[in-house]
Amino acid sequence: MAVHGARSRSGGRPTLEEVAARAGVGRGTVSRVINGSPRVSDATRAAVEAAVAELGYVPNTAARALAANRTDAIALVVPEPETRFFAEPYFSDMLRGVGAELSETEMQLLLIFAGSDRERQRLAQYLAAHRVDGVLLVSVHADDPLPDLLSQLEIPAVISGRRSAEETLPSVDSDNYGGGRAAVEHLVSRGRSRIGHLAGRMDVYGAQRRVDGYRQGLRDAGREVDDRLIVPGDFTEEGGRRAMSLLLERFPDLDAVFAGSDVMAAGARQVLRESGRRIPDDVALIGYDDSAIARHMDPPLTSVRQPIEEMGRAMIDLLLGEIADRRPAASRGLEKRQLVLPAELVVRASS
Amino acid sequence: MAVHGARSRSGGRPTLEEVAARAGVGRGTVSRVINGSPRVSDATRAAVEAAVAELGYVPNTAARALAANRTDAIALVVPEPETRFFAEPYFSDMLRGVGAELSETEMQLLLIFAGSDRERQRLAQYLAAHRVDGVLLVSVHADDPLPDLLSQLEIPAVISGRRSAEETLPSVDSDNYGGGRAAVEHLVSRGRSRIGHLAGRMDVYGAQRRVDGYRQGLRDAGREVDDRLIVPGDFTEEGGRRAMSLLLERFPDLDAVFAGSDVMAAGARQVLRESGRRIPDDVALIGYDDSAIARHMDPPLTSVRQPIEEMGRAMIDLLLGEIADRRPAASRGLEKRQLVLPAELVVRASS
DNA sequence: AGGTACTGTGGGAGCGCTCCCATCAGTGAT
DNA sequence: ATCACTGATGGGAGCGCTCCCACAGTACCT
Structure with missing residues (x-):
């Protein structure tokens, strides 16, 4: 005896069926119009679109998801x-x-x-x-x-x-590899002779690639790669400090550092300052990420930029x-x- | 002729029906168990739960949304x-x-x-x-x-x-009203006699209430409220600077300022500094929001904290x-x- | 013994959509 | 005029769930 009128549970929202009735077409046709199928004549399409507008029809996502097995x-x-x-x-x-x-x-x-x-x-x-x-x-x-x-x-x-x-x-x-390479190439072109690298966490593939790029950059310049110039950090400021200290200990005559991240570069900068070295006069410094840190550092930090938004x-x-x-x-x-x-x-x- | 086997479009995921069959109960019963209805005997519930676990059943949200008209x-x-x-x-x-x-x-x-x-x-x-x-x-x-x-x-x-x-x-x-009042009360208790207020945008209700609180705080202390002590800002640093300048012009003997936001307080601080006034020695300053700015300001800024997470x-x-x-x-x-x-x-x- | 009132359970009838098959009218070829 | 297509359309059959009515069983009354 129950009368199932137009106003059902869904709060009186119009359904595909109602739009179809209004436009004087079948359910399938309305569905085709809604989904932009080309197999609909222009006249029919216009009629359906008018009905949609008049009724303020909005597809029921749940029903669509159930029938089509997708969620959008x-x-x-x-x-x-x-x-x-x-x-x-x-x-x-x-x-x-x-x-x-x-x-x-x-x-x-x-x-x-x-x-x-x-x-x-x-x-x-x-x-x-x-x-x-x-x-x-x-x-x-x-x-x-x-x-x-x-x-x-x-x-x-x-x-x-x-x-x-x-x-x-x-x-x-x-291109972490290319980024690392470009950093080294730049340092070489500025006449730096002993270039260290503060690497990131080696379980991050990108960090490994930066190291590879660093190596290749040196080779491109006809230099030998001394592995002791590569010190692993962990992407943190503290890690950067530690790595920098170690590097300075090993190579007091270091004149350039390529850090695997801006944050590590910030840590490195502190250590360099404390050791009385000036940037870039005594030691050139390059970071990675081109983050806000890089722009606000003193002096502003040269850094490798990744096109994140584009990514x-x-x-x-x-x-x-x-x-x-x-x-x-x-x-x-x-x-x-x-x-x-x-x-x-x-x-x-x-x- | 088409055979609609158990592996349908949904990628072979088990359905309520299959769980019911497995547990040897009806569809409705499984639904009750899934939805935590109390109207199920313990034995039946256990059987259903076992079937759910064995089959790795996960309810289909779309179907549920469609049938129950809710999205969770x-x-x-x-x-x-x-x-x-x-x-x-x-x-x-x-x-x-x-x-x-x-x-x-x-x-x-x-x-x-x-x-x-x-x-x-x-x-x-x-x-x-x-x-x-x-x-x-x-x-x-x-x-x-x-x-x-x-x-x-x-x-x-x-x-x-x-x-x-x-x-x-x-x-x-x-409680913006209470917050404003507490700020003023604090300043009064510290012996400040001429207290200004840098208000926020007056189309923001909370900013109005802070002003109301400021007023009441003064009245509570038995003071008269001079409306010229209240200068509207716009919640920005620049607005804070402008308002502060104006206030200082009007009342060179000002000895306390309650700002409607930490950011405005930061602007105010600059102006106070430039005018040679010391904080808090010459002028006490209070902000609002207790943001990171407040903690890092020099000197650290007294501020009104809103329990945002709790909100x-x-x-x-x-x-x-x-x-x-x-x-x-x-x-x-x-x-x-x-x-x-x-x-x-x-x-x-x-x- | 016959009622009355539960509790626990099964399963029909949808929810609103997409998919797909059947149908129909039109077109050009035979 | 007949046949084979093609494009446009209608509508049945689900999708997997919840809701709710019906019904059996049990317990407790009169």
Whole structure:
């Protein structure tokens, strides 16, 4: 006996069916118009669009997701505590690029932090429920289980940077090798003869590549590479200080330092100052990341800039491609799915 | 002729039906167990849970959303460009509180920026599609159309701060009045006799209340309020400088200043310095927000602290209540739905 | 013994959409 | 005039869940 009128549970919102009735067409046709199918005559399309406008029709996402098995949403997963996310400009730049590129589409972006174990647990559950069509993974460490979980669940994903030379996931990286090389080349061209390198954490592939670039830069200049000139730090200021002290101890006649990050360069600067050395007169200093630190340092720090915002855009492009190409599972090779964007040396007063 | 086997479009994920078959019960029973209904015997529940575990069953959110007309997601809407979001600790603190409180539930948080017109357009579309069960609105200006859109769409929402004394939406605010009063009380107790106030933008209700508190603080001390001691700024550093200059011009014998924000206090400090006045010896200075600026200022700035993280938690509590109480539409009054959390004076060397 | 009131359970009827097959009218070739 | 296509359209059959009614079983009354 129950009368199921137009005003159902969904709060009186119009449905596809109602739009179809209004436009005097079938359900399928309205669906085609909504989804931009070309197989609709112009007259029909116009009629449907008018009905949509009159009724203020908005598609029900849940119904669409259920029927089409897609969510029109992707997640930006940050496997870090929220604090780091806000502290580092890297993330905000990345987010800007991602947001810009995504605003061209109908896709929705979710921001998910997975710093704590508890949060990672929730994330796993979330992914298992397939609540997103794809995932953007930033700042992943070499031993993170997340990428494997993703491929196991067959969720398209793109990673920023790469975990190793054999990265299997689609990825967008910047040219750490070229960046390292450019830094050294610059120092050589300024007549520096003994150039040290404060390396980053060696379990980060990008840091390894910077070292490789440093080596090659020296070789290009016809110099021998003395491994004792390479001191590992850990990307922190304190690490930079320690590494710098050690380097100075080994080579009192050092006249240039290439640090694997601006933060380490800041630590190095302190040690150089304390030892009475002037920058750049006695020792030239170069950092990496071109962060705010670099611009505000005294003297302003020469640094290697990564096009982070552009990397964000590229990641979205790749991911959308992956999602669209879902049908011929793993058809294309990896070649076109791993991008490396150029890094650029920004010269300032420290070198 | 088509055979619709167990492995359907959804990528072979088990369904409720399959779990039911496995556990030897009906569909309804499994649903009850999944949703924690008490109307299930212990034995049956155990059997179902075992089946869920064996099959690795995860509910299909889209189907649930469609059938139950809810999304289990809420949005934190920031009507500001992303840049400001990252720049101000207010948001990151808020996000931390919100995230913490939400992690106790099954709800998913979406972060949505609506700084540009284009983004606002998208947001409106998003809300019209009812893709979230509720909305948290932070940093809303008096004339923002968003709150009205929300109530028109009948989407539960909670606002941080309030737009005016007659705020109609559920809200969580801090006690700006009490904070202003406490600041003045403190200055009076330190023997300051001529106390100025650098007010914030007067279209922000909280700024008005700080002024009210300032006034009452003086009255409490039995002093007369001279309106020329109150100079409006605009919450910026430059505004703080201008207001401070004006104030100093009017009252060269000023011996205390209460600024409506730490940033304005920073501007004021510069002007005070330039005029040769020492802080706190000649002039005491108090800010508002207790931000990083306050702690790092020279001398460290006395400031009024708002419990932002706690406000975030409270907003979630309120919102979840609103969502749960959807049935008796607008039943409860507003009394219990507008919280005011205490502000606290953090005394440092500047006063 | 017959009622009354639970509790626990099964399963039909949707939710609003997409997918896809059937249908129909039009077009050009035979 | 007939046949084979093609493009445009209608609508059935799900997608996987929740809601709710119906029904069996048990317990407690009169």
